Amino acid sequence: MRLNVGNYVIGIDIGGTNLRLAVADDRGSILARWSSLTTGHRGAEAIVDLICSGINHVLEQAGLPKSALKAVGAGVPGVTNVDAGLVIATSYLLGWRDVPLRELLEARLGVPAVVDNDVNVAAFGEGRMGAARDTRDFVFLAIGTGIGAGIILDGKLFRGMNWSAGEVGYMLVPGVSEEPVERGKPGPIESLIGGEGIREQWQLEWEEGKTSLPREASATQIFDGAGKGDTLAQKMLDRCARILGYTIYNLSVVFNCPLVVLGGSVAMHEGLCVATRQFMERWGGRFEVEIRRSELGTDAQLAGAICLALDSAK
């Protein structure tokens, strides 16, 4: 047991399949981590139970009493009203609707809680401790299964009127479908360059003999294949780089910001980053924005949640 007990916080990354959390000191250094599958624990109360048992675990691991805990921060895969601490909607976790997550956490833990959308939380983490430490204005563009952006202006998250600024998957650029998209369905850009969209496009274009990759290849497998010279995979990578390049270009035209940080398993793929930068260099135009890969990677959300908790503990 540590004798000098200071201020400690918990960062929580609630994902569709995994729950990860960590205890950190007042400089944001992580002392202990814990993770669990969320399978079978998808109602809000069950997730809060899981969080509490995880917190007990990491506090014990770090040799800290419960009284050392000053605040918690959580990133959630859904639209979140930060002022009210309310998860408005998620397409994961059995589709939460209007879950008062902050209240649930505060009631159980007895310390202040902050909840925000996962991409926003990751953007905040990159801004404080990652690839965007040196800038006040940037966009964090995350591509995993889907696609989303966190917008940091003057060091603060910009969230929009319905807490859904930065839904760049719905943007229109040359080369995407102009068909209107129903609410809840993936947007035109997400359909082409989100992880799931890339899989679907691949399956549409896959033909025996045209590629050495399987029909069920994932986005990152396809990008790996492109790097090894697979022609069909290269074609897919080139299209993704063009659409991603246009998306980043439009963001840079609107925000005139110096930096876009790419996060999520798909956008962080080295092959896609290189191909996107090359496309933009060849294309030229008024392209001034720098494209960096996330430095925090899969820890971006956890780091952001810790930073949110630290701010709230102050």
Place this chain on the structure above:
Amino acid sequence: MRLNVGNYVIGIDIGGTNLRLAVADDRGSILARWSSLTTGHRGAEAIVDLICSGINHVLEQAGLPKSALKAVGAGVPGVTNVDAGLVIATSYLLGWRDVPLRELLEARLGVPAVVDNDVNVAAFGEGRMGAARDTRDFVFLAIGTGIGAGIILDGKLFRGMNWSAGEVGYMLVPGVSEEPVERGKPGPIESLIGGEGIREQWQLEWEEGKTSLPREASATQIFDGAGKGDTLAQKMLDRCARILGYTIYNLSVVFNCPLVVLGGSVAMHEGLCVATRQFMERWGGRFEVEIRRSELGTDAQLAGAICLALDSAK
């Protein structure tokens, strides 16, 4: 002569062909106006001379002594470093480069001056006194000869790293050219729906017998013609409405803002506003943003310049 002399400010709207200014009281009410052609007075010193003579004129008209003047605000048709009071570049006024306009005005007038880009100033005016009085987040989209946007977030102008946020004329949407654009040339959207772009497109498509309008018709004449049933003009209006609709849609996706205000002679044309709203309603999708016409019209810049001056006088 008024006995009780309070605080008065001057708002200045420097345009490519006209210079307009007005004196206003501390509630922003205009007491007197003055305008002049800028032809033959395009160097910075000559424009400042012209401004000073205009200011003398309106002060006299309003029966105010020079000592009543507390600040001036000016909108300039170019990229402007607001912190330094520097007009970085204009494509009008003989192409000013790095003109220290604030310093020139302050030296001559002996009161604080604020200078900003004309579209930003107009956006500020609409936010304080016009169509966006009731909202803290909106985009002001101006289409005249060219196209530009002023972005107001949380009641403040967002200007970007090189003072050129909101250059939406360079955005890419379905239906525009994907060719990269050289610096200083109109962007792909501007080429299609800016006033000059519309004229050029019209001349490309114009054929004797296909329309009752002349080959040299202006954008607003073409939109008027569409309203009277001219088929070729209707086709042009429909295309403009689609491109403008996509542009507004992309802005609403990024900012999740409740309102876009249309200003400038082309975007304020009733026919274009109605056609754009109709296109977006038919198109559907996740379109939530309200489209309003500017309330201040050609006075938006003057009103914004007055508000900037009032803020600076405080």
